[in-house]
Amino acid sequence: MRLIKNYLYNAGNQILLLLVPLITVPYVSRVLGPHSSGINAYTNSWVTFFYLIGQMGVMMYGNREIAYTRDNIENRSRTFFEIALLQVIMSSISLFTYIIIILLVSSPFKLYFLYQSLWIIAYGLDISWYFMGIEDFKKTVVRNSVVKIISVALIFIIVRGRHDLSKYILLLGFAQLAGSLTLWPYLKESVSKIGLSNLHPFSHFKGSLLLFIPTITTQIYMVINRIMLGQMSTQSLLGQFDYADKIIKLVLAIVTAASTVMLPYMANKFASGDVQGIKKSLYNSFDFVTAFSMPLMFGIMAIAGSFAPWFLGRHYVHTGYLMFLEAPMILFIAWSSVTGNQYLMPVKRAHEYTLSVTIGAVVNVLANYVLIRLLNLNGAAIASVISELAITGIQLWMIRKSIVVNKLLSSFWKYLLSGVVMFLVVFIINSHMTMNIFSLVVQMITGMLIYIGLLFVLKAPIIKQAYLVFKNNN
Structure with missing residues (x-):
């Protein structure tokens, strides 16, 4: 029964992800046009590599490792803090490298590339893998639902013409960041405190x-x-x-x-x-x-x-x-x-x-x-x-x-x-x-x-x- 509920939660989340574009895409595609839409796709494609480097495979690795240790709160808590710390360290390095490259390389889309860096920060703080590992999909679904609904409303309010491409990129980036931050308060009831000296984040590197x-x-x-x-x-x-x-x-x-x-x-x-x-x-x-x-x-x-x-x-x-x-x-x-x-x-x-x-x-x-x-x-x-x-x-x-x-x-x-x-x-x-x-x-x-x-x-x-x-x- 729990597995079915989790699927329904996750399927509901995916349906929400499907419905949001059904509402926004016809509007955005017409307002921004193919050229601006192409710039967004091109710059976002590059930043994708950097936020994935920052995550270091944590989304799948963390999900699996938490599932292995979920029945022991001490082991689960230590595993979480070690993996989360590794994720923050690697994302910080990735963000610094990305900014340096963008500043050094000549490109007509430099400003858009800089705005896209919000995705690196957002994914560096994303701990949805933890809640997936303990098979608690309700929290991630509720978070995504609230963030998506707010971001949809803001798209129609803020993005009004082709000159609003920067606003569109920033809006999507901040929405992703907000979604990542909203999960952290739930940890209080799920993990116990582990001393920093007892953490070995790079033991999870390999x-x-x-x-x-x-x-x-x-x-x-x-x-x-x-x-x-x-x-x-x-x-x-x-x-x-x-x-x-x-x-x-x-x-x-x-x-x-x-x-x-x-x-x-x-x-x-x-x-x-x-x-x-x-x-x-x-x-x-x-x-x-x-x-x-x-x-x-x-x-x-x-x-x-x-x-x-x-x-x-x-x-x-x-x-x-x-x-x-x-x-x-x-x-x-x-x-x-x-x-x-x-x-x-x-x-x-x-x-x-x-x-x-x-x-x-x-x-x-x-x-x-x-x-x-x-x-x-x-x-x-x-x-x-x-x-x-x-x-x-x-x-x-x-x-x-x-x-x-x-x-x-x-x-x-x-x-x-x-x-x-x-x-x-x-x-x-x-x-x-x-x-x-x-x-x-x-x-x-x-x-x-x-x-x-x-x-x-x-x-x-x-x-x-x-x-x-x-x-x-x-």
């Missing part, structure tokens, strides 16, 4: 570094296409790509919310030696993300062409084509979130996880270099899909000796068939309707009914899972 490598390499293939597009194309085209990528990742977040919840759960099972429980949870989780990602993937593909210019504005026609091309990432990332975050990471096979995402990053850079030159924006979208497919394939191969891969994929055809039929029906409806809020709702409901109906007919495992959950909670 462990966090091992998880930092896959984190930074993952980020490389997530932002390298933006950086390469910024260098090889125009800021306006980069803005088109950035919005397509953001919409895909926001939809994906609903599915991958399960991985955030399952990581500490699986880590705690591993610490207690429950190998069979880990495998059972893995099979169920894989089936769950397959069932949920398939309609999201095909639904995006069916409506993308008319949705993008309606939602973002008439200047974003090509964004729809990019969304169509990037949609398969929803399935591939959903799968790798299970094999990587829910299995390889909790059972201390981080080196294999690191290898998979490193290969994916290399594939992404090479594919971007070739395909952007050949296909421009479309090439960047295709390169992203290829790299995610590579990571998923490698991870499935890595776990083949401990997990029955055929069992993971045994019901895949049922979800695929249901998704294809849903896609064809919704695509036909979409081509005969003018895109507006009414037609969008009609298409979503129609697609959902067709997909769920076919799952019942084909007796997909997710139906049995849903029934058991409902039965156990009544």
Whole structure:
């Protein structure tokens, strides 16, 4: 029951993260325009590397280590303070390095780069990993909800034209910082005091570094296409790509919310030696993300062409084509979130996880270099899909000796068939309707009914899972 509540909390948080852009993106994309949106995407892509260097893989490492020690308050408290101190030290070094580089390098976007430094400070103080480790997702969800609602209101009040790009960047940075600070007061009731002389923060350096490598390499293939597009194309085209990528990742977040919840759960099972429980949870989780990602993937593909210019504005026609091309990432990332975050990471096979995402990053850079030159924006979208497919394939191969891969994929055809039929029906409806809020709702409901109906007919495992959950909670 606790696991279900945590998923619902985290899924609710991801839905909030999805709803906020649904409210703000149509406004911001029109007010700032593709060029200013591209500048924001370009400068934020660079600062991302620095705040990740500052975090040193703490988000995943801290989450896992707290899960290992959560039943002993003294060990848990010491672990928290040591990891948090390491995070602050590394973030301070990263911030200092970033500021020096920005001041020394000549760039027309120097001021925007400086404003983006707020993200380094915000992530340096982010301790959400602690509450995830003790499986207390309610606090992080409440925090995010309040901060997001306030920031949405401020966007409409403060950002009024293309000259307000600086205000927009500062607003997002301060909102992130406020979100990080609001979690600290909750520690009073959760950790005990540990003397500074008893803390050894750098004892966690090696462990966090091992998880930092896959984190930074993952980020490389997530932002390298933006950086390469910024260098090889125009800021306006980069803005088109950035919005397509953001919409895909926001939809994906609903599915991958399960991985955030399952990581500490699986880590705690591993610490207690429950190998069979880990495998059972893995099979169920894989089936769950397959069932949920398939309609999201095909639904995006069916409506993308008319949705993008309606939602973002008439200047974003090509964004729809990019969304169509990037949609398969929803399935591939959903799968790798299970094999990587829910299995390889909790059972201390981080080196294999690191290898998979490193290969994916290399594939992404090479594919971007070739395909952007050949296909421009479309090439960047295709390169992203290829790299995610590579990571998923490698991870499935890595776990083949401990997990029955055929069992993971045994019901895949049922979800695929249901998704294809849903896609064809919704695509036909979409081509005969003018895109507006009414037609969008009609298409979503129609697609959902067709997909769920076919799952019942084909007796997909997710139906049995849903029934058991409902039965156990009544």
